[in-house]
Amino acid sequence: MTDIFRKHTPRFAHRALVDSGSRPFYRALSDRGGEALIDGRRVIMAASNDYLGLSTDQRVIAAATTALKRFGSSCSGSPSVNGTLLLHQELERRLAAFLGREAVVVTTTGFQANLAIAALLGMNDAVFTDMSNHASLVDGVRLGFAVHHKYRHSDMAHLESRLSRADPALGKLILTDGMFSVEGDLCRLPEIVALARRHGARVAVDGAHDIGLLGTKGRGVGEYFGLDDGADLITGTFSKCFGSVGGLLAGPQDVIDYLRYNARSVLFSASMPAPAVAAALAALDIVESEPERRDRVFDLTERLHTGLRAQGYRTGSSMTPVIPVHIGDEELGMRVWQGLFDAGVFTNVMTAPVVPRGRALIRVMVQATHTEAHVDAVLDAFASVGRRLGLIPPTAPGDFPPVVLARRKPTPSGS
Structure with a gap:
């Protein structure tokens, strides 16, 4: 006889991640906005899709x-x-x-x-x-x-x-x-x-x-x-x-x-x-x-996209305030997430089954309630963690692909 509970729980995909000591999931927040309070620590909230910052308006x-x-x-x-x-x-x-x-x-x-x-x-x-x-x-x-x-x-x-x-x-x-x-x-x-x-x-x-x-x-x-x-x-x-x-x-x-x-x-x-x-x-x-809120989000997004690419990170084909920083190995992705959190930046780590196994990424999201100082602090954290873990070169590469963002101006059909 098969116990339906025992059939599933031993294969729980995130068990090893949860047991590793990092806790990127189900973290309780006691404050919200461009910053958040987690376990008594104030961190930059770079993991929220409150793009226009209206949940705290x-x-x-x-x-x-x-x-x-x-x-x-x-x-x-x-x-x-x-x-x-x-x-x-x-x-x-x-x-x-x-x-x-x-x-x-x-x-x-x-x-x-x-x-x-x-x-x-x-x-x-x-x-x-x-x-x-x-x-x-x-x-x-x-x-x-x-x-x-x-x-x-x-x-x-x-x-x-x-x-x-x-x-x-x-x-x-x-x-x-x-x-x-x-x-x-x-x-x-x-x-x-x-x-x-x-x-x-x-x-x-x-x-x-x-x-x-x-x-x-x-x-x-x-x-x-x-x-x-x-x-x-x-x-x-x-x-x-x-x-x-x-x-x-x-x-x-x-x-x-x-x-x-x-x-x-x-x-x-x-x-x-x-x-x-x-x-x-x-x-x-x-x-x-207030269309200027959309402008604000994309101004900050361009600053973050450009900064991450300049450091040597790959952000794929994103055109929006959702910025995927591709890592690959899931354990390494967890280490990056933990390093960013320790540096005061709360992000999302995406692992299987959200993304295919072996294609882990850190998802960073921009809000209108962020400041230029927030974005620069996020970039500093990525630079520090990335160099320590060998994800990016010690010095910024000279060339990097420019980012093309989906700003407010409509694009002609078919372009």
């Missing part, structure tokens, strides 16, 4: 506080029964106008927004997914019944091959992240849209990391590429640029109505709490009225 906090006092801490029901407030409907209307879509439905988390896609994936459908898609998109596909085709990360020739070989009678959906959360690169949306139109497919883009950050008005990767109508369906979250928690799906009215009544993650979850809704609304006001 006093206007966002005040809106959440007012809603908490008025509506309480929970809606105590799902949206279809007693969990819909006028506040939810206001947020949905505002988001539809902001994203230029007919309708929006909000969900309790961004993860649940992507799980809702399962309701669109029937047995007579095919879905095509980037191999680097977020876990929530992966699980949304698993819950559906469609034939699943994976294509290599941003490999458009591979995607075209998959589309060409698929049964033409099947309904088709191409599903991708807009901005990839580990590597910091963008999907190749112009090419994806062109392939979708050629093969009769629809396109769904998860804008979790790019809505609020990319494009002149912060509408995300579609606006950045000059393809506001490129995605037929957009999903997103409020836990990045909107300083809150919750999710959204935006698209045609009939599709959103269908999801309201058929997506299990929408129907059977308690509604997004009123304080979170009010916080997201206040953050949306700031996203729309």
Whole structure:
């Protein structure tokens, strides 16, 4: 007889990492912002995707506080029964106008927004997914019944091959992240849209990391590429640029109505709490009225990207405030993380299964609430740790590849 607990726990992939003495995961914070307090130590928070710094903005906090006092801490029901407030409907209307879509439905988390896609994936459908898609998109596909085709990360020739070989009678959906959360690169949306139109497919883009950050008005990767109508369906979250928690799906009215009544993650979850809704609304006001926050993030991002490359680190194809510093060996990655933490910089170490085994990296993220001094301190820490561990040369290399960032100015379609 097999004990289901004993079958899994001995092979727990992170056990050796946890037992090594380094504790990069599940660290408790007692303060938040550009800096954080961890175990009584103040460190630079370089591991948060609060890109615009709105989770600690006093206007966002005040809106959440007012809603908490008025509506309480929970809606105590799902949206279809007693969990819909006028506040939810206001947020949905505002988001539809902001994203230029007919309708929006909000969900309790961004993860649940992507799980809702399962309701669109029937047995007579095919879905095509980037191999680097977020876990929530992966699980949304698993819950559906469609034939699943994976294509290599941003490999458009591979995607075209998959589309060409698929049964033409099947309904088709191409599903991708807009901005990839580990590597910091963008999907190749112009090419994806062109392939979708050629093969009769629809396109769904998860804008979790790019809505609020990319494009002149912060509408995300579609606006950045000059393809506001490129995605037929957009999903997103409020836990990045909107300083809150919750999710959204935006698209045609009939599709959103269908999801309201058929997506299990929408129907059977308690509604997004009123304080979170009010916080997201206040953050949306700031996203729309203060584009300089996006400029600020990219100014600091360029400073950090350039500094890391000048030291000899590889940051891949990132174009955004998500900066992957490639290490390789997982044990070495843990040592780098520990060295940075000891130097007062809190980062993310990415190991298997988040990235393929042997391709560990340190993920650094930039916020509008950081200062130039914060960035310089991060660079100093990387320089010290990298030289001590032999990751970078003792002196900075003379030449290094320049960084091209996805700043606010939209890029013409197809470029």
